[in-house]
Amino acid sequence: MGPGHLGIAFAAKTAAPKAPLWSLLVASETLDLLSFGFFAVGLEKPGVSKTDRAHGVQVITPGKIPWSHGLFMSVIWSIAAAALARWVYKDQRASAAIGLTVFSHWLLDAIVHPPDLPLLFDDSPKIGLGLWSSGPGLIISGILEFILLGGGIALYATSRKRKPAGY
Template sequence: MFVGHYAAGLALKKVEKRASLGVLFLGVQFVDILFFPFVLLGIERINIIENFTDATHFELEYMPYTHSLVASLFWAVLVYALFRWVIVKQKGIALVVALAVFSHWVLDFLVHTPDLPIWKDASTKLGLGLWNSAIATYTLEALFLLAALWLYLRSTTAKSTLGKYGMAVFVVVLLLVNIVNVFGPLQGDSKVVLAVSALASYFLFAGVAFWLDKTRS
C-alpha cells in the first residue's frame, strides 16, 4: 500500500490535534523509510518482477526487520519511547505517532500477498492479497484516504483560502499519483532508482502535509 497509509495519519491527527501532521505522515511510512535503505544495504530483499501482482511489480522476498509483525511492534514501541521520554515528552502525541508506525503493518496486511512474516520464520507469512486486483487495491486506498480527509476537515478549521482547499487538492494529487503507482507499467529495474524515488516521495508528502496543516487550526 502507498498513499492509503496517509489515511491513518489524517485520522490520527483528529485523535490528537497537538501531533504534527508531518510527523504522522513520516510515522505511517516509517517501516518503508527503513526498508529501502535496508534493501540497498543488502539487509532485506525485494525483486523487481513485472506484473508480479495485478497492482505491483515487486516480489517482497525478505523483510523481517521492517515488515514482520514483531518488528513493526518493536518500531512502534521504540518510537513511543522516543516521543514519550526524549522528543516531545507528551503521552498523547507519543501514542498517536506509535499507532501511526504500527498502522503501516495493518494496512499492508490487507493488500500484500502473503509476504509479511510474523518474525524471521519464512514458513508463516501473512497478507490478504488485495494486490491481486489493481482495481480493488486502488478503490480501498482511495476510500480510506477520502474518509480520513473528511474526518480531518471536520475536526479542523481553515485559516485562509489555502487552508480551505489545500488539503483536499493534496489528497486529489495523491490519488492521481496512485493511478500511476497501481495501474502504471514497470518504470525500470533499478532498485536504487526505486528506493530513491520512494524515499523522496515519503519526505516530500510529509513536508506538504506539514505545510498545509499549518493553514488550518
C-alpha cells in the same frame, strides 16, 4: 499499500492534536522508509513482480523484508516510535497516536500484500491476504486507498475548521 497509509496519519492527527502532522505522516510510512534503508545496506531484498490489470500483482521473486515488515519487528518499531514521541512531545496521546500509526502500516500491508510479511524473521510463516494478487482485488485496493486518504483528509479538514484559528 500506497497513499492509503497517509490517510491514517491525517485521521490520527484529529485524535492527537499535539503530534505534528509531519511526524504522523512519517510514522505512517516508517516501515517503508526502513525498508529503503535496509535494501540499501543489503539486509533486505525487494521482491520482483509484474502487474497487469487482469491478474493484479504477480510475484516473480518474493521480497525478503523481515526487518522492516516482519510482524515482530513492526511491533518493535511501533513501540520505539511511541517511546521517541513520548520523549520529544511529552504527550501520551501523541505518543500513542504515533506508535499506532506506525503499526497501522503493517495492518494495511497485510491486507494487500501477497504473503511476504514474516511473523518473525526469514524462515517464519508469512502473512499477506493478497488483495493485490488479482485483477478485481487490485481495483478494490485502489478504491480502498482512495477512501482511506480522502476520508483521512476530510476528517482532518473538518476538525481544523472546528478549532479556533491558530491552533
